[in-house]
Amino acid sequence: MVGAGIAGLSCARALAEGGARVRVLDRGRVVGGRLASRRVNGRYADIGAAYLVADDPAFVAQTESWQARGLARPWTDTLRVYPEGTDTRGPVRWAAPGGLRSLATDLADGLDVRLSTPVDSVVHDADAVVLAMPGPQALRLSPPPAIAAAATAQSWRPVIAAVLTYPARSWGEFRGAFVNDHPVLATVCDDGDRRGDAAPVLVAHSTAGLASEHLDAPAEAGPVLAAAVGELLGITASPQIETHRWTYAQPEKASDTPYARDGQVWLCGDAFGRPRVQTAWLSGRAVAGALLDE
Secondary structure (H helix, E strand, O other): OEOOEHHHHHHHHHHHHOOOOOEEEOOOOOOEOOOOEEEEOOEEEEOOOOOEEOOOHHHHHHHHHHHHOOOOEEEEEEEEEEOOOEEEEEEEEEEOOOOOHHHHHHHHOOOEEEOOOOOOOOOOOOOOEEEEOOHHHHHOOOOOHHHHHHHHHOOEEEEEEEEEEOOOOOOOOOOEEEEOOOOOEEEEEEHHHHHOOOOOEEEEEEOHHHHHHOOOOHHHHHHHHHHHHHHHHOOOOOOEEEEEEEEEEEEOOOOOOOOEEEOOEEEEOOOOOOOOHHHHHHHHHHHHHHHHHO
16 A cells, blocks of 8 residues: 555555555555644644545544544534635535544554655555555556556645634634635635634645645745635734644545555555545445455
């Protein structure tokens, strides 16, 4: 398994539960991938996925398991939409008191996970290799033709996330918002509300356009996002700003299949369906099911 994000870990967990021997390799220092949390001023802020939505029965069961153990909680079914400034209701969004990465840590518990381990090709002494990552990253590993074709067909948008820590909470009733037709700001979430600790922290996600301009220097986008959030919510205080670059943040083209395969090399992740955490989890599980059936 190459990639310790939600797709790779769900696949590895299902394989291990099915009796297979699994090794998970990831170049990062921690598990989670885009299910990411950054420690700022002694607390974790979610900088990747903003929340979970669970409507598939299997993922509902997984989410309820996390809830039963205090790892996840229902957050909100209402988010604001700008520029109208009106609230819209939708599915329940789930959050994690310990940061969303804590859910990946839970999936990884007991697995053979080897971090800070770069991989430069798909050639390994294994019966099967699963690439749980965005297609552009998989292409760097010189995968076989069908995997390369599926990876090439993917299209991804970049995002820069900014963690904005204020001296105090000065905005009104607010959980999060989609910001439409804005030149730099795409979403903003109240991290203190979704985490449940009322910390004066907002997390903003940029448009792809702003991210593309600042991929080489993401910190330069931080003040731009802070100014946009301040204007949107009427905040006059200046925040502490931490930024994170996601070169491959959001898949644009959804596949009709849950994974790609060429022989015993597989590709999975959230590009195989709607761009959700649930999609990545299901994609990994689908690969595991196919492998266990062989």
